[in-house]
Amino acid sequence: MSKSGTILYLDGVSVSFDGFRAINNLSLVLDRGEMRAIIGPNGAGKTTMMDIITGKTRPDAGEVYFDGTIDLTKHDEADIAMMGIGRKFQKPTVFESHTVEDNLVLALAGPRSIFPALFHRRSKAESEHIDEILATIRLEARRNDLAANLSHGQKQWLEIGMLLAQDPKLLLVDEPVAGMTDAETEETARLLKDIAKTHSVVVVEHDMHFVRELGVKVTCLHEGAVLSEGTLDHVSADDRVIEVYLGR
Amino acid sequence: MITQRLFTGGSNRRVLVTALVLAAVAVLVPVLHLALPPSSPFHVPAYMVALVGKYLTYALLALALDLVWGYCGILSLGHGAFFALGGYAMGMYLMRQIGDRGVYGNPILPDFMVFLNWKELPWFWYGFDQFWFAAIMIVLAPGALAFVFGWFAFRSRVTGVYLSIITQALTYALLLAFFRNDMGFGGNNGLTDFKDILGFNVQAPETRAGLFAASALALALALLITSAITRSKYGMLMVAVRDAESRTRFIGWRPENIKVFAFTISAVMAGIAGALYVPQVGIINPGEFAPANSIEVVVWTAVGGRGTLVGPIIGALLVNGGKSWFTGILPEYWLFALGGLFIAVTLFLPKGIIGTWDSWRASRRDAAERARTKAEEDAAPPPVDPATGRPVRVEETPRAPSPGLSGGPAPQPAE
Ligand SMILES: Nc1ncnc2c1ncn2[C@@H]1O[C@H](COP(=O)(O)OP(=O)(O)OP(=O)(O)O)[C@@H](O)[C@H]1O
Ligand SMILES: [Mg+2]
Numbered sequence: 001m002s003k004s005g006t007i008l009y010l011d012g013v014s015v016s017f018d019g020f021r022a023i024n025n026l027s028l029v030l031d032r033g034e035m036r037a038i039i040g041p042n043g044a045g046k047t048t049m050m051d052i053i054t055g056k057t058r059p060d061a062g063e064v065y066f067d068g069t070i071d072l073t074k075h076d077e078a079d080i081a082m083m084g085i086g087r088k089f090q091k092p093t094v095f096e097s098h099t100v101e102d103n104l105v106l107a108l109a110g111p112r113s114i115f116p117a118l119f120h121r122r123s124k125a126e127s128e129h130i131d132e133i134l135a136t137i138r139l140e141a142r143r144n145d146l147a148a149n150l151s152h153g154q155k156q157w158l159e160i161g162m163l164l165a166q167d168p169k170l171l172l173v174d175e176p177v178a179g180m181t182d183a184e185t186e187e188t189a190r191l192l193k194d195i196a197k198t199h200s201v202v203v204v205e206h207d208m209h210f211v212r213e214l215g216v217k218v219t220c221l222h223e224g225a226v227l228s229e230g231t232l233d234h235v236s237a238d239d240r241v242i243e244v245y246l247g248r
Numbered sequence: 249m250i251t252q253r254l255f256t257g258g259s260n261r262r263v264l265v266t267a268l269v270l271a272a273v274a275v276l277v278p279v280l281h282l283a284l285p286p287s288s289p290f291h292v293p294a295y296m297v298a299l300v301g302k303y304l305t306y307a308l309l310a311l312a313l314d315l316v317w318g319y320c321g322i323l324s325l326g327h328g329a330f331f332a333l334g335g336y337a338m339g340m341y342l343m344r345q346i347g348d349r350g351v352y353g354n355p356i357l358p359d360f361m362v363f364l365n366w367k368e369l370p371w372f373w374y375g376f377d378q379f380w381f382a383a384i385m386i387v388l389a390p391g392a393l394a395f396v397f398g399w400f401a402f403r404s405r406v407t408g409v410y411l412s413i414i415t416q417a418l419t420y421a422l423l424l425a426f427f428r429n430d431m432g433f434g435g436n437n438g439l440t441d442f443k444d445i446l447g448f449n450v451q452a453p454e455t456r457a458g459l460f461a462a463s464a465l466a467l468a469l470a471l472l473i474t475s476a477i478t479r480s481k482y483g484m485l486m487v488a489v490r491d492a493e494s495r496t497r498f499i500g501w502r503p504e505n506i507k508v509f510a511f512t513i514s515a516v517m518a519g520i521a522g523a524l525y526v527p528q529v530g531i532i533n534p535g536e537f538a539p540a541n542s543i544e545v546v547v548w549t550a551v552g553g554r555g556t557l558v559g560p561i562i563g564a565l566l567v568n569g570g571k572s573w574f575t576g577i578l579p580e581y582w583l584f585a586l587g588g589l590f591i592a593v594t595l596f597l598p599k600g601i602i603g604t605w606d607s608w609r610a611s612r613r614d615a616a617e618r619a620r621t622k623a624e625e626d627a628a629p630p631p632v633d634p635a636t637g638r639p640v641r642v643e644e645t646p647r648a649p650s651p652g653l654s655g656g657p658a659p660q661p662a663e
Contacts, residue, residue, distance in 0.1 A: 107499045119480070
């Protein structure tokens, strides 16, 4: 399989924890500009796959390429983030003792060394970019509030906003609508579809209503490997998928 | 740019006031000590100058710890080591100032070396006859140790309890090393019998007053600098690393670099504190490396309120003042009192004195604000939904408490 034209290329990836195979010969290809939804039962290895892509976990075997040429297994988390992969954690993780705005300031693309940070003053361009992001994630009114005081759903949005501030090429979004109201879920689907116009996106989600809303190609993982791939209708009609979801 | 930032923002009032008070004390105490006759009620006696001068260096040490513990979440149980290293660098300078006035009258070798039958000065004592060289070493020795130690520890992602334990091991290892005679630092007895500093007699009231003023000013300056650091973008990153290290990493920062920098700056501050401490107490010995000393610093910081900068200064002064008073009446029970104090603070004042004060103020402000908005709501007619014509309920948005750092939530793991 050719890697050119792909933003993400996983081939034959395996990883085990104390003998337990969390990812088992997984292959997955994402085209540049594509948005993909990943589903699968608990423990299928969805989060572990993101750990591998973002350098948190090293695979025991297999190839992991970004943008067709970059071997991700040779880089660490900070490097990979700087190369253009942003990640939203399954449990929303923001800097709770900072304001919403400061959360974005820290995520904003730019130099990542100590001395520039020590003497940093916010430029007009940076402020404008932050205003834009705040509008996108609908948190303008909360900009000066501590992130700790946001609702669960708003924290999810703030974290997505931090990814945008980072200006990545590829976004990995782990369970973005967990704990959201229906209205918030719809809003999030709209937000992600918007983002997907200019970025490649991988979304992990259990909420089938939300996945349908996204209307993109779906990959179902099970026991660390791809079980089925295609449109949501195709995947949910797959007997093996039905068995995995009902047989538990 | 830092200086500009020093004087902005409202929450810095406390820092500014404290720095000004310290500057005033730096002038007033020496004047009251030197210019007034002992019979005057305003005369500051010599023992007070020495005692408070010593406490001020402790306060600087606590401030140094606060930078790494309060803001960066690194609980160092070995900060006494950096303090002692700075103290030894100063002690080596003071030893060489003795010259041929020692018991053995050797112009080059300090007494303990003559006593050990050493024929020449070890290489690492070269240069310490010059103050500028000693001054560099006061900064360099603790700074370099902290940098190397931090570089290895933080890169291997040692955190939490494990990190605390190895910092404790570090100071213990240095304790054992400095106890050895053949290390060349005076062994068990350490360095003492100092004669003069920069040409002034260390025992003279004027010199003591000068050292006091230097300690107060160093503390004031360090407070302004740490305050500027914590308010910079880098300071926000320290807190980010403290609260959500992996989030910081996944947006492209390297927490290890952020930590090493904070740890090194903090160690340098601790070293300067030690260097100011030694001429005031007249001795430096391996006992300063004792693990218990480093733990005491943690207690001072916790009592005052970590992550508040001014709190640890107040904590150091209060606890040490209490110690002097307490050991005057019940010397053998001091350690119990200290332990009890730590437990009491952890249970009843988990944010320390300043932290508790801040949250009390914030909650009062919130209550006042709520009362005001409620009164306004009651006065104004309820808003009406234009579509239905029925009154709509106004959602109360939760308001932020004080944006202080001390009140921050517990650190959370990613995922
Ligand atoms: N660091 C680790 N050490 C040991 N086991 C792990 C580790 N990380 C993941 N696992 C195991 O690997 C399996 C896959 O976990 P993973 O978190 O990737 O699942 P998931 O598909 O994200 O599930 P969920 O839908 O619950 O989030 C689980 O059985 C988990 O216990
Ligand atoms: Mg998961």
